[in-house]
Amino acid sequence: MAVKAKVKIFREKCKGCGLCVEYCPRGILELDKKINLQGYNPAIVIDEDKCSGCGFCFLVCPDVGIEVEKVEEGGK
Ligand code: SF4
Numbered sequence: 001m002a003v004k005a006k007v008k009i010f011r012e013k014c015k016g017c018g019l020c021v022e023y024c025p026r027g028i029l030e031l032d033k034k035i036n037l038q039g040y041n042p043a044i045v046i047d048e049d050k051c052s053g054c055g056f057c058f059l060v061c062p063d064v065g066i067e068v069e070k071v072e073e074g075g076k
């Protein structure tokens with residue numbers, strides 16, 4: 001059964017450090033050109049379909065700005 005993952009970035013918690021962008025093995029994270037309310041360029045997901053759910057982005061984020069949720073496809 002295919003398992004997909006959903007990445008949720010909390011735009012306003014992100015400080016734009018870029019660690020998740022650097023560590024994502026699939027290269028699907030980028031820093032947005034638009035700033036958030038804190039004045040940082042937050043991370044965005046550019047191709048969620050390619051996310052493996054490895055959780056590296058969640059582990060490296062110092063600001064708890066990312067959540068990764070695995071979604072089983074084809075299941076109930
Ligand atoms: S869970 Fe893994 S593949 Fe998905 S965005 Fe995070 S680091 Fe990239």
Ligand code: SF4
Pocket residue numbers: 009013014015016017018019020021042043060061062063064065066
């Ligand atoms: S690691 Fe966290 S704080 Fe840094 S850019 Fe990614 S989401 Fe933002």
